[in-house]
Amino acid sequence: GAVVSQHPSRVICKSGTSVKIECRSLDFQATTMFWYRQFPKKSLMLMATSNEGSKATYEQGVEKDKFLINHASLTLSTLTVTSAHPEDSSFYICSARTEGQPLHEQFFGPGTRLTVL
Amino acid sequence: DAKTTQPPSMDCAEGRAANLPCNHSTISGNEYVYWYRQIHSQGPQYIIHGLKNNETNEMASLIITEDRKSSTLILPHATLRDTAVYYCIVRVPGKLIFGQGTTLQVKP
Numbered sequence: 001g002a003v004v005s006q007h008p009s010r011v012i013c014k015s016g017t018s019v020k021i022e023c024r025s026l027d028f029q030a031t032t033m034f035w036y037r038q039f040p041k042k043s044l045m046l047m048a049t050s051n052e053g054s055k056a057t058y059e060q061g062v063e064k065d066k067f068l069i070n071h072a073s074l075t076l077s078t079l080t081v082t083s084a085h086p087e088d089s090s091f092y093i094c095s096a097r098t099e100g101q102p103l104h105e106q107f108f109g110p111g112t113r114l115t116v117l
Numbered sequence: 118d119a120k121t122t123q124p125p126s127m128d129c130a131e132g133r134a135a136n137l138p139c140n141h142s143t144i145s146g147n148e149y150v151y152w153y154r155q156i157h158s159q160g161p162q163y164i165i166h167g168l169k170n171n172e173t174n175e176m177a178s179l180i181i182t183e184d185r186k187s188s189t190l191i192l193p194h195a196t197l198r199d200t201a202v203y204y205c206i207v208r209v210p211g212k213l214i215f216g217q218g219t220t221l222q223v224k225p
Binding site: 004032034036043044045046049091093095104106107108109110111113 | 149151155158159160161162163166202204211212213214215216217218
């Protein structure tokens, strides 16, 4: 399958700072990218869907001003956690797909573990 | 939106078949069933999907009941590396919504 990378794999930051996580599709054009959050021993929760060149669509209950998503190119989406607090500590996972391709051809990144002190 | 119900955990002996059930009684006629798995601290991995007919690939088999209200994922010869959380998903248009999944523990 296609490859999706995330950077960084782990990040530790102080409370109140902002953190940017990158998601890249390495060998295909990702017209749509998804951002998920996963707390320990919990399932993945979809945060938002982003289409290249458009504003992201956020799931109910997800603060769009808190979690800024940019999908400026067909190979890169970024998630910025603004003014991070300890409760934002989580495992953030992105996935990517090409519009028109079957839904199961949605490829996941390896995840980024964020720890906010 | 169709919802899925899975047992929270299962054990399986190494080398034996692992049969993971999933109930999706509210599934619509044109909705596919997808299976993914997540090994600890990694991103989810696609396994298989199906609509009506049974499906098989190099990883697993998927058995869907005739009324499509439930399905079973079969790992024919489970190995220790198959220890993971397995998610049965009936898609919401355009996106994958994960339920709680089944934690499969393969034991030596």
